[in-house]
Amino acid sequence: MAIRLGGSCLNSAPSVDLPPIREDEPMARHASWRAGGRTRYYSEAHSAIQALALAAWAMERNLPLLWVGRGTNLLVRDAGYPGLLVSHRAQAWRLEDHGDSALLHVEAGSPMAGLARRITRMGWAGLVWAEGLPGSVGGAVVGNAGCYGGDVATSLVSAELLLGGQVVTWPVERFGFGYRMSVLKRGGEAERRGGEASERGEEGESGRGGDVDSGSGEEAESGGAEAHPASRIPH
Incomplete structure (x- = not known):
């Protein structure tokens, strides 16, 4: 059963x-x-539901809430963090195959490098640039991660965010991507105490996101993303 989170409220x-x-x-x-x-x-x-539940738990207690990936390049100050820090580990994904193109739905906790290698082995070329990229999908969206001539801005279609207690979907244009930058990282219109949530459907091919232990030190509001793996790799 597909879990639809768009427009839902934490309460x-x-x-x-x-x-x-x-x-x-x-x-x-x-x-x-x-x-x-x-x-x-x-x-x-x-899972997305656990992420929502943890966000609600923190909001009920008026606690600061910080989302991280798997701890890559993460350093917490000696004074510590005064609220709830959550490592987002949800990493389900599914691929919509449209013949010569495809749409990838992926949760924020998926390790970026492992996911990219998996998609490339399936014959899709759009994430080849990310095969050596440390960190998780959520952090990659926040920081517009990239290497070898590619980046998130050129691959992303949309992402789900948790802002003000509401799960919303942003198209790629809304993120204001620049070099290793987005409005989420700048703290623009995104609420910094926001959480993250994502959606997994049962349709299409699904799996787990990889074989590397990586994450993001960014405070990632993005919880689920859709990306174009672009064209098939020629044989």
Whole structure:
């Protein structure tokens, strides 16, 4: 069954068991640098529904909320973080094959490099540039990650964000992408206490996003993205 989140409100999110929330958690355990301060609360979201539930939990307690990927290049200050820090681990994806083109739906926690390699092995050329890119999809959207002549801005179609308690969909034009920059990273119209959520449908081919342990140090409001893997690789 496909879960439709667009337009939903945190206060009306379906009831779900919260994932474990740990207090006074050393972030050195979760950062690639193996260093950093503590966070007052820490949890991991492995699905869109868990992400919504954690965001609601933080809002009910008026806690600051920070979303990260898998800890690559993440360093928490020695003074620590005073709210709830959530590592977004949801990494489901599905591919709509339209013959000579395709549309990829992917959750924010998917490791970018592993996903790109998987899509390339399937014969699609659009994410070849990202095969060595560290970090997760959510962080890549926030920072317009790129290398080898490609970047998120040239591949993204739209992404789902959680802003002001509402899940909204932004087209690529709304992000104001520049070199390693977006309105999310600049803190423009995006609410910095926002969360992230995404959607997974059962139609099409689905799988897990890769074989690398990578993430993003950015505060990622994006939770799900649609991208064009472009044309098939010629044989």
